[in-house]
Amino acid sequence: MQRAAGSRLGWRIGFPRLYLAGALSVLGGLLLWELASRFVVANALFLAAPSQIFAAIAALAKSGELWQHMSISAIEFAIGYAIASLLGVIIGFAMAESAVMKRVLQPWISGLYATPTIALAPLFILWLGIGIWSKVLVVIFLVLFPVTINTEAGLRTTSERLIEMLRSFGATPRQIFFKVSLPSAVPFILAGLKLGIGRGLIGVVVAELFGSRAGLGRLIAQSADAFNMPDLFAGVIVLAAAGIALTAGFGWLENRLVPWTKD
Secondary structure (H helix, E strand, C coil): HHHHHHHHHHHHHHHHHHHHHHHHHHHHHHHHHHHHHHHHHHHCCCCHHHHHHHHHHHHHHCCHHHHHHHHHHHHHHHHHHHHHHHHHHHHHHHHHHHHHHHHHHHHHHHHHCCCCCCHHHHHHHHHHHHHHHHHCCCCCCCHHHHHHHHHHHHHHCCCCHHHHHHHHHHCCCCHHHHHCCCHHHHHHHHHHHHHHHHHHHHHHHHHHHHCCCCCCCHHHHHHCHHHHHHHHHHHHHHHHHHHHHHHHHHHHHHHHHCCHHHH
């Protein structure tokens, strides 16, 4: 009890320090960036200062243009990510439970995972047009495979001795799955989902760069064509902030679902 209480107290003390260190790191980086853009590069066509970027974000938000681009990209990401996550978990379970299914699917997964899916974005746009579904398909391809691979790996790490022991006590396959196999796989599944966040955001932006009516990728492309560095960096900063927020959200979820993986 004393050890657990001490651990909780240490976590409460360390938690603010951890975030304080991160905040100071970001502020220090922004300060160096501001100084470099003002006194080293000193050319807004090559590098915009953080103050200019945040002013551009405020202007885009006030005009409503930023929210339009963000909403389109968010919809594309959310649909693709949800579909890929569901399919990835199902396929991973199937491959872990069936050797035949693994032999059938493994060549496809290995080949497609190694394929530069970004290069397929123009093909998807040709097939589905410049609407949201071509971007959704890119996100699915980028998120599906890490989720599938991690899910299968998580299920295969379950201790065979523990499973045999439970069987000797009369446990049913359903009980073994929900009491042992699934809990042991959850950290791996969450890791795959976390990896999919960055890959999915990259997929959305790259697909929008190839062709779209709206979205953060479209904002970045338009700004680059007009040599508008503040707006270009505004799109990049918003994407980075979205990635940080989503990853932090998964970290919080991981702490709640699998606290035993943390010190």
